[in-house]
Amino acid sequence: MEFSPYVTWYEKTATERPSFDTLTDSIECDICIIGGAFTGVDALLHAAEKGQKAVLIEPGKIGYGCTGRAGGLIESGLNTTIDDLSDFYGRLSAHSFWNSTIEARDKIVENIRKYNINCDYVEGLTYISRNKLKRDGYINYVNYFSHYFDSDPIESLTHDDVQQKLKMPSAVLGMHFMKSGGFNPLSYLFGMAQAAVTQGAKIYENTSVVAIDEKEKITVQTNAGTVVCDHVIVCGNAYMGGESSPEKTQTVSMNYFQIVTKPLDQELLDLIAPQGPMVAASRGDLRSYLQITADKRILYGGPEFSDVKNGESFAAQKLKELYFYLPDIKGHVEVDYVWSGAVGVPMNYVPIFHKVSNRHYVTHGFNGHGVAISCFAGHVIVDAILEDDGLYDIYSRIKPRPIPQWVHHTVAKVTLILYRLFARRFNA
Numbered sequence: 431m432e433f434s435p436y437v438t439w440y441e442k443t444a445t446e447r448p449s450f451d452t453l454t455d456s457i458e459c460d461i462c463i464i465g466g467a468f469t470g471v472d473a474l475l476h477a478a479e480k481g482q483k484a485v486l487i488e489p490g491k492i493g494y495g496c497t498g499r500a501g502g503l504i505e506s507g508l509n510t511t512i513d514d515l516s517d518f519y520g521r522l523s524a525h526s527f528w529n530s531t532i533e534a535r536d537k538i539v540e541n542i543r544k545y546n547i548n549c550d551y552v553e554g555l556t557y558i559s560r561n562k563l564k565r566d567g568y569i570n571y572v573n574y575f576s577h578y579f580d581s582d583p584i585e586s587l588t589h590d591d592v593q594q595k596l597k598m599p600s601a602v603l604g605m606h607f608m609k610s611g612g613f614n615p616l617s618y619l620f621g622m623a624q625a626a627v628t629q630g631a632k633i634y635e636n637t638s639v640v641a642i643d644e645k646e647k648i649t650v651q652t653n654a655g656t657v658v659c660d661h662v663i664v665c666g667n668a669y670m671g672g673e674s675s676p677e678k679t680q681t682v683s684m685n686y687f688q689i690v691t692k693p694l695d696q697e698l699l700d701l702i703a704p705q706g707p708m709v710a711a712s713r714g715d716l717r718s719y720l721q722i723t724a725d726k727r728i729l730y731g732g733p734e735f736s737d738v739k740n741g742e743s744f745a746a747q748k749l750k751e752l753y754f755y756l757p758d759i760k761g762h763v764e765v766d767y768v769w770s771g772a773v774g775v776p777m778n779y780v781p782i783f784h785k786v787s788n789r790h791y792v793t794h795g796f797n798g799h800g801v802a803i804s805c806f807a808g809h810v811i812v813d814a815i816l817e818d819d820g821l822y823d824i825y826s827r828i829k830p831r832p833i834p835q836w837v838h839h840t841v842a843k844v845t846l847i848l849y850r851l852f853a854r855r856f857n858a
């Protein structure tokens with residue numbers, strides 16, 4: 431069994447990893463992007479598509495952060511509810527924000543087709559609840575989408591309907607949402623990076639930002655070179671910044687884990703996932719999610735409140751959880767890969783868009799629900815720079831609440847969990 435943040439199942443199964451030089455010169459560009467993952471590469475490709483001279487720098491290999499470790503669920507929506515967003519920011523802003531997360535997923539599908547990205551994309555995501563008390567929440571959610579969207583992207587599932595997709599006897603009800611799905615995140619990232627380079631953008635790996643100096647032009651000082659530019663977009667997420675940086679003071683760092691089983695026998699696979707590869711998650715509870723992959727494995731993940739130190743015992747503990755959900759697999763599966771990673775969670779679970787100046791943008795805090803929105807966030811910022819779109823204004827209206835350092839590790843985590851479990855209604 432492999433237990434390492436670097437040797438993920440994605441790293442083993444993704445399409446060929448592209449490799450990029452280290453920046454050792456002084457170069458000039460229109461937009462410099464810091465952070466080589468979903469947000470950064472999305473910004474890079476969009477800037478290049480818009481004819482901008484764009485450069486991205488990444489301290490390791492692209493996809494090293496959350497992106498290359500994600501569960502691969504592409505979820506529309508946010509980790510909070512439309513009603514909660516509306517309470518704070520008004521119905522119109524909340525609806526626009528929510529709607530843009532669907533646009534984000536649509537953009538992923540468009541990119542997959544446009545750039546011919548081979549990333550094992552699975553359309554549709556099944557949300558499952560084992561809790562009768564969540565019934566109204568699921569019904570509200572389905573009603574909300576049926577009311578607001580022209581097409582009918584969502585359907586309610588009874589216990590029996592759920593079993594057709596995933597044999598989970600304890601499921602009470604569910605819903606299947608076509609505007610979400612799953613993929614191999616690294617393959618998607620590599621495809622996007624290749625597309626950006628083909629459009630004329632530059633990527634530098636093993637290149638870390640050391641300082642950003644704003645004068646007439648912006649100078650991004652790296653470990654061995656310099657980028658002089660008109661605009662800078664910082665997309666370093668939970669992996670960026672010192673103790674007083676926005677990435678650290680506006681979010682709480684939490685761990686997410688993933689385990690991946692060895693391939694299952696076809697007979698067992700047909701029993702637990704009669705319709706083949708699929709993606710499932712809980713909603714309105716503490717999150718856990720799984721993918722049945724094209725190569726017949728179960729990929730299971732969710733938040734983890736302690737550090738993962740010992741891969742073997744951690745895998746055994748998580749397998750027990752999985753047996754509880756899918757009792758038919760008990761005794762028939764082994765774990766091949768275990769990894770974890772840190773996500774930055776803002777107090778209100780809404781991603782943060784912050785301007786240091788009109789030329790210097792920072793975005794982060796996509797938490798454990800960040801794949802779709804981070805694949806779109808860079809795009810939104812580039813449009814704001816080019817004055818093409820008003821979506822950035824909606825995003826930036828949602829202000830982060832600073833989190834004092836002294837509460838970071840314990841009180842803040844407990845508060846976040848309580849918020850998730852009790853304080854928030856589960857409505858659309």
Ligand SMILES: Cc1cc2nc3c(=O)[nH]c(=O)nc-3n(C[C@H](O)[C@H](O)[C@H](O)COP(=O)(O)OP(=O)(O)OC[C@H]3O[C@@H](n4cnc5c(N)ncnc54)[C@H](O)[C@@H]3O)c2cc1C
Pocket residue numbers: 464465466467468469470487488489490491492493494495496497498499500501502503504505637638639640665666667668669670671685686687688719731769770771772773794796797798799800801802804
């Ligand atoms: C284990 C795990 C499972 C997850 N599963 C899911 C899921 O199934 N669905 C979902 O929606 N979300 C999931 N998430 C969350 C999701 O992966 C993230 O929200 C998303 O990938 C964030 O992308 P990003 O580009 O903003 O940041 P990241 O992917 O974290 O990338 C930040 C990049 O910035 C770089 N960087 C840091 N410092 C510097 C510097 N000084 N100079 C230059 N670059 C720097 C880092 O090296 C890194 O490459 C998961 C997260 C984890 C950890």
